[in-house]
Amino acid sequence: xxxxxxxxxxxxxxxxxxxxxxxxxxxxxxxxxxxxxxxxxxxxxxxxxxxxxxxxxxxxxxxxxxxxxxxxxxxxxxxxxxxxxxxxxxxxxxxxxxxxxxxxxxxxxxxxxxxxxxxxxxxxxxxxxxxxxxxxxxxxxxxxxxxxxxxxxxxxxxxxxxxxxxxxxxxxxxxxxxxxxxxxxxxxxxxxxxxxxxxxxxxxxxxxxxxxxxxxxxxxxxxxxxxxxxxxxxxxxxxxxxxxxxxxxxxxxxxxxxxxxxxxxxxxxxxxxxxxxxxxxxxxxxxxxxxxxxxxxxxxxxxxxxxxxxxxxxxxxxxxxxxxxxxxxxxxxxxxxxxxxxxxxxxxxxxxxxxxxxxxxxxxxxxxxxxxxxxxxxxxxxxxxxxxxxxxxxxxxxxxxxxxxxxxxxxxxxxxxxxxxxxxxxxxxxxxxxxxxxxxxxxxxxxxxxxxxxxxxxxxxxxxxxxxxxxxxxxxxxxxxxxxxx
Amino acid sequence: xxxxxxxxxxxxxxxxxxxxxxxxxxxxxxxxxxxxxxxxxxxxxxxxxxxxxxxxxxxxxxxxxxxxxxxxxxxxxxxxxxxxxxxxxxxxxxxxxxxxxxxxxxxxxxxxxxxxxxxxxxxxxxxxxxxxxxxxxxxxxxxxxxxxxxxxxxxxxxxxxxxxxxxxxxxxxxxxxxxxxxxxxxxxxxxxxxxxxxxxxxxxxxxxxxxxxxxxxxxxxxxxxxxxxxxxxxxxxxxxxxxxxxxxxxxxxxxxxxxxxxxxxxxxxxxxxxxxxxxxxxxxxxxxxxxxxxxxxxxxxxxxxxxxxxxxxxxxxxxxxxxxxxxxxxxxxxxxxxxxxxxxxxxxxxxxxxxxxxxxxxxxxxxxxxxxxxxxxxxxxxxxxxxxxxxxxxxxxxxxxxxxxxxxxxxxxxxxxxxxxxxxxxxxxxxxxxxxxxxxxxxxxxx
Numbered sequence: 001x002x003x004x005x006x007x008x009x010x011x012x013x014x015x016x017x018x019x020x021x022x023x024x025x026x027x028x029x030x031x032x033x034x035x036x037x038x039x040x041x042x043x044x045x046x047x048x049x050x051x052x053x054x055x056x057x058x059x060x061x062x063x064x065x066x067x068x069x070x071x072x073x074x075x076x077x078x079x080x081x082x083x084x085x086x087x088x089x090x091x092x093x094x095x096x097x098x099x100x101x102x103x104x105x106x107x108x109x110x111x112x113x114x115x116x117x118x119x120x121x122x123x124x125x126x127x128x129x130x131x132x133x134x135x136x137x138x139x140x141x142x143x144x145x146x147x148x149x150x151x152x153x154x155x156x157x158x159x160x161x162x163x164x165x166x167x168x169x170x171x172x173x174x175x176x177x178x179x180x181x182x183x184x185x186x187x188x189x190x191x192x193x194x195x196x197x198x199x200x201x202x203x204x205x206x207x208x209x210x211x212x213x214x215x216x217x218x219x220x221x222x223x224x225x226x227x228x229x230x231x232x233x234x235x236x237x238x239x240x241x242x243x244x245x246x247x248x249x250x251x252x253x254x255x256x257x258x259x260x261x262x263x264x265x266x267x268x269x270x271x272x273x274x275x276x277x278x279x280x281x282x283x284x285x286x287x288x289x290x291x292x293x294x295x296x297x298x299x300x301x302x303x304x305x306x307x308x309x310x311x312x313x314x315x316x317x318x319x320x321x322x323x324x325x326x327x328x329x330x331x332x333x334x335x336x337x338x339x340x341x342x343x344x345x346x347x348x349x350x351x352x353x354x355x356x357x358x359x360x361x362x363x364x365x366x367x368x369x370x371x372x373x374x375x376x377x378x379x380x381x382x383x384x385x386x387x388x389x390x391x392x393x394x395x396x397x398x399x400x401x402x403x404x405x406x407x408x409x410x411x412x413x414x415x416x417x418x419x420x421x422x423x424x425x426x427x428x429x430x431x432x433x434x435x436x437x438x439x440x441x442x443x444x445x446x447x448x449x450x451x452x453x454x455x456x457x458x459x460x461x462x463x464x465x466x467x468x469x470x471x472x473x474x475x476x477x478x479x480x481x482x483x484x485x486x
Numbered sequence: 487x488x489x490x491x492x493x494x495x496x497x498x499x500x501x502x503x504x505x506x507x508x509x510x511x512x513x514x515x516x517x518x519x520x521x522x523x524x525x526x527x528x529x530x531x532x533x534x535x536x537x538x539x540x541x542x543x544x545x546x547x548x549x550x551x552x553x554x555x556x557x558x559x560x561x562x563x564x565x566x567x568x569x570x571x572x573x574x575x576x577x578x579x580x581x582x583x584x585x586x587x588x589x590x591x592x593x594x595x596x597x598x599x600x601x602x603x604x605x606x607x608x609x610x611x612x613x614x615x616x617x618x619x620x621x622x623x624x625x626x627x628x629x630x631x632x633x634x635x636x637x638x639x640x641x642x643x644x645x646x647x648x649x650x651x652x653x654x655x656x657x658x659x660x661x662x663x664x665x666x667x668x669x670x671x672x673x674x675x676x677x678x679x680x681x682x683x684x685x686x687x688x689x690x691x692x693x694x695x696x697x698x699x700x701x702x703x704x705x706x707x708x709x710x711x712x713x714x715x716x717x718x719x720x721x722x723x724x725x726x727x728x729x730x731x732x733x734x735x736x737x738x739x740x741x742x743x744x745x746x747x748x749x750x751x752x753x754x755x756x757x758x759x760x761x762x763x764x765x766x767x768x769x770x771x772x773x774x775x776x777x778x779x780x781x782x783x784x785x786x787x788x789x790x791x792x793x794x795x796x797x798x799x800x801x802x803x804x805x806x807x808x809x810x811x812x813x814x815x816x817x818x819x820x821x822x823x824x825x826x827x828x829x830x831x832x833x834x835x836x837x838x839x840x841x842x843x844x845x846x847x848x849x850x851x852x853x854x855x856x857x858x859x860x861x862x863x864x865x866x867x868x869x870x871x872x873x874x875x876x877x878x879x880x881x882x883x884x885x886x887x888x889x890x891x892x893x894x895x896x897x898x899x900x901x902x903x904x905x906x907x908x909x910x911x912x913x914x915x916x917x918x919x920x921x922x923x924x925x926x927x928x929x930x931x932x933x
Contacts, residue, residue, distance in 0.1 A: 005790070005791060007597070007601060008825075008829055009601070012832075014833075016832075017832060017835065018570065018830040018831075018832070019568040019570070019830040019831060019835060021566050021835070021838060021839060021842065021915050024841075024845055024846070024915075025918055025919040026846055026849035026922075031733060031841060031844060034848050034867060035704060035869070036706055036867055038706075038709075038735075039704050039706070039734055039735060039867070040733055040735065041731075041735045044732055044733070044833045044834065045609045045611075045731060045732065045736070045833065046833060047605060047608060047609070047831065047833045047836055048832060049832035050829060050832070052830075056573065056574070058829075059577070059826065060574075060577065062593070062594040062597055063574075063577040063580050065592075065593040065597070066579040066580060066591070066595055067588075067591035068578050068581070069578070069582035069583070070578035071578075076587075079584055081584060082490070083490050084578075084582050085489075087535045087538060087539075090539075091538065091542045094543070094546050095551075095552040096546025096549050096552060097549065097757070097758065098552075098755045098756060099551040099564075099756055100549050100551035100758045101556060101558045101756045101758070101893065102562055102759030102760075103558050103560055104550075104551065104893060108549065108550040108551065108554075108893075109551070110549065111545045111546050111548035111549040112758050114545060115545055122529060137621065137624075137817075138620065139815060140812045140813055140814045140815065141620060141813075143812065148658070148662050172803075173801075173802040173803040173804070173805075173806050173809075174802050174812050176802075176807035177805070177806055177809040177811070177812035179807060180807040181659075181811070181812045182662045182663075183662045183663040186807045223516075224516045226516055228518075229520075229521070254523060254526070254527045255514060255523060256517050256523055260523070261521055271815065275490070277581045277582050277819075278583060278584045278815075279581050279583075279820075279822075280580055280581070280584070280585065280586065280595040280598070280819060281584075281586070281595070281815060281816055282761075282815040282818045282819065282820075283761035283816075283818075299658075321655070321657055321658035322623070322651060322654040323624070323655060323658055323659075324621050324624055324655060324760070325621045325622060325623040325624075325651050325652070325655065325748065325759065325760070325762070326651070326759025327758065327759045327760070328760055329760040329761040330757055330758040330759055330760050330761075331755075331757040331758075331760065332761055341530070341532075341538055341541065342533060342538060343490075344529060344531040344533065345527040345528070345531065346531060346532060347488045347491075347532045348527065348529070349526075350487075350488060350491060351490075351491060353510045354493055354510075356510065356513045357493070357510050357513070358493070358501075360505060360513055361504070364504075364505035365504070376516075377507075377512065378513070379513070400588075401590070404590055404591055409588065409591065429490075429491050429493075430490050430492060431492060432492035432493060433492075433493055433497040433500065433501060461590050464590035464591055465590070465591075466788075466792040467786040467787045468590070469589050469786045469787075469792045469793075470786070470787075471784065471794050471796070474782040474784035474794050475796050475798075475799075478773065478782050478796055478797060479782055479783040479784075480600070480603055480614050480780055480783075480796070481600070481603050481604040481607050481614065482600070482604045
């Protein structure tokens, strides 16, 4: 196929059109007749003008330079790139949902409100929490909200001294960044080598200035934090709250619940565990669930059952307020709702079991060729500490790039930060044994190549639409928009 | 058994055997017994596609919307959406891809972001744009943080005529960072230099102007406000409706430092409030203060043009708590929809959509004033949305309109009790003369 390297602006021809609106059917008064002259711009904005065929071919050709889940395997650790069911897409496009405006009266959107209420209850059941808000638009947005809830809770108790949030050094970068967004301070504590919390270090960090602790469980090494009950007790006894980063929920559905582990606040990434598509970087959805004592602080509005119907209520004097314009990404969490219906209680549990089976299968199949960060059964993901240096030497980044030539999306690399040369692999339950075997064989082949032909690996990728890109140059001299040649 | 789980019971056996385990249960043995959920989740059993379709049609059937003629606005508008958009965003190479961390196999997404940034900067008249934010309201908050970061001051000034939800979101975001929000009362619906002068000081980090404002009015002292803001060494944040920029002066024309807004009306459906996206564009010197992803052009090792995520040292995965924002996942697919929309319309089309919306809004407005007892809330120049009031409660007017299948507008009571009889009516290019004449007819019959 021909390679495609054209920008849309390079196709523009002022006489072409891709779309037309109907002719105006009211008197065509000039804008100057009702707007102050100073309000108008001299010339319309420079947007390209192309034919509809050009438009479709442009974006189709660009899509061919992309790799999606429907293209192939996507074992990005911590991202839960599982198959995005097509019924979700169809249901999200039903006009009865898409053609509702957020400012319509409650009585006209009873279906939407019922869906929100149902989903709230389903997510509470899965996580063991008491109430959910669907307002956060992404996982980080949920984290920010969760931390605001902590702060509001302590402030309401008259406790303004609690500014510190404890975050393990194995955590995702959004955790400390979200802490800053909520006007709190990060205290990082070291984890033990296997990623488990260091109880002594935690005890030392605890005090009356601590607002709470953020954890993922299973942790970023894919291991279940066995001491979670002791940790919860320690945090609660010190007056703090426990926050659950739900990025790793895919390991535990129907098996164990953060609410039962002692967590007070949970956020979920519906675009991970609950199959809503990633969209190349959103839109996502990051609902937040809380225990009873934190309900008064949830954002407004919330859905309330009233008689036979539902209404949106703003009656929450202690609420943190609003964190997004309306009710979150309705069109996205609708897809998660459809997914939960498709799987049912038995399917969700089976999904977690097979996700864990698949991860262990890949991990143990690679144990001779790579170093395991921890040699212990994992949950839904695992971390390799780089290549087995008894066989060959090769930086993780080159292994990742070489995988592109084998047609697989590489795992997450150099994360978590506590593992040297980390490769974090999350196969998910939607992949077949055949696909996993293909990936395992590719990984082993790259180890062999690293021994026999290291140059081939170091100069990878060789078969992608573009080769290795100059990222340093891009940052040094940022070109962030197209400009016509002089 | 479950269509989204590939491995069969036989695969399971083979896999366990290959790695020396007897059952899946062994992988879960480290979870303390008392933490195990020793019961089934209290959810329904799995449903098939056919069953789900019936369920969802039934649930959706409890909504009304698709059969109604929509005059609701307030930042979310019912516009013509070109068919090409759904076809482009339905390509699973786009919608099932992750954030483009591996640029060699993500050139599609990266070039889309680069083109989007160009389209947004051309529309807003700014130098640089990011890849999108959550929505218009959080974009104002992120812009406020940029102003605070840049000036090292702690106070953000906003007029009381911005979208009430934007104000709410801003209030939450600022409160938690111990920053100060100063709300300036407006004069007959618009923001005046005199009103700003009373509040602005050397402590001001940023001033927000929304144009057109929540009441649909075109602000008439923006130039003076920009000048006063800059004199006080603060940043001017302009919140705009992207469609109106087809004909209205851009934030760049006014000398704004940051332009923000909600991108819903650029080819995104109503979707009961989301997903939409927020856009944020700024002057060149603010680029390193910007939140979120930015795509940049570069070369590959064969010298071919390519695109990467750039200036990542601003972001959470590198800077952690010192990042400019915590945003990670944004609204990429909605930004793609907006790009396709802007390309489908082109320079001429966007001016036509803006012009027609304004012309139709003025037709309806004039008809209402001529034929009914309704009066304008503010008798000032507006663009495509206007407030009307009478001595009848707004709810009654809405109800009468709904009987004829019309969503008549937003009750302005949300902005204060003084507006209890007022409706905010939005008119887009999609509304027809016939629909508007019927609107007028219903109001004529109101007693």
